[in-house]
Amino acid sequence: MAGAQAFVTLATTDAYSMGCLVVGKSLRRHGTSRKLVAMVSPNVSRASRLALEDVFDEVVVVDVLDSRDKAHLTWLRRPELGVTFTKLHCWTLTQYTKCVFLDADTLVLCNVDELFEYEELSAAPDPGWPDCFNSGVFVFRPSLNTHTQILEHAAQHGSFDGGDQGVLNTFFSDWAVKDIRKHLPFVYNLTAGAVYTYLPAFQQYGHHAKIVHFLGGTKPWHLSYDPQAANESSLRDSSKNFMNLWWVEYYSQRQLQVQKDDKNEDYSVQQLVSPQTHQTPSQSQKSSTEAHHREMMMPSLPLILDSLTISSSSSEKSEESNILFDVLTGGETEETPVVSPPSEQESERTEPETADDSATATGEAATAETEVDDLEHRRMWEEGRADYMGKDAFNNIMRKLDMFLD
């Protein structure tokens, strides 16, 4: 049998912990069957760690590795990135046979468990220099041997960008040309900047986005929720909408509560395996920590999803996701038509099929067709394949939320 597999992320500060929380929640929302591991440095606060333990199977404390490569980092104008060397510790997680690393500034939009079919080292091209891979999303095999080799390589050759991406690209130096199967499709590491640099491609393929990466100096947690963007449907605002979607995921507390309860079944087993990484606080401790965490780190934002996921007392997970679906997308309670940005399927569908149909027949056919569409939409949603660029675009979701909260 194949050994355990895990998604891994990293935070060396409380701010990046907010990102990790969203990575974990978005993976759970889309029903991953793999373990979730967060690596944190010792300075990450207890409140942040406890919040992470609610979502992740393991929270592993790792030492901070610093590249101390000030020259290169200053040149990159991101002096803080030396700590990204800490990422290299992911190779020590040998309790897993294969892992997928996700930067703390990524947001998962659908189930991406198929990534485990790829081999080390698989990654998507970096948008700035596509012969380099971006190290925000990559598939790897934990191995102490590889870990030592990479650290030795780093000590000897340094990093051309001062961060982990430079080291990893010179270590796995044949990535660009050796084996195309190790090139992940760009939709697994879609950088918000791609929207601006190649808008027509984004219009063509943006629907297939699977993981968004907020690469660069401005992270979602630096900004606050922007209702303005939520009301705009221009594709150029998609990166802002992704930011808003990030905040919705961040606040999805109740949703998390239910999934956490589901997870608890094997929580104790996990504890036996790795007692050093798991201090399980009591339920009341957890919720007060959660509240504390929110007070400490969250700016003043409406707790949208708290009031949204009203059905969290239900123990049926599928029922839960149906109700969430209804509230987010209109579903059975739909009163006004959802306005979607124009898309090919959309415009085809609204065109009358034949001009000589009687009004009643057309009406009936249209109703039947809408029902089929609704069912298909619901099925896609339940499979974790929400259409964030179309029907489930943030502005549509917000419109429904506003209706619901009124």
Ligand SMILES: O=c1ccn([C@@H]2O[C@H](COP(=O)(O)OP(=O)(O)O[C@H]3O[C@H](CO)[C@@H](O)[C@H](O)[C@H]3O)[C@@H](O)[C@H]2O)c(=O)[nH]1
């Ligand atoms: O103070 C920090 C900085 C980074 N990180 C972690 O390291 C990752 C990478 O840093 P990030 O700020 O996300 O870098 P990017 O803006 O994504 O920049 C690029 O350059 C980095 C340095 O080479 C690579 O690690 C990234 O994958 C690559 O996308 C983060 O997501 C976190 O997981 C921390 O925990 N604390």
Ligand SMILES: [Mn+2]
């Ligand atoms: Mn990143």
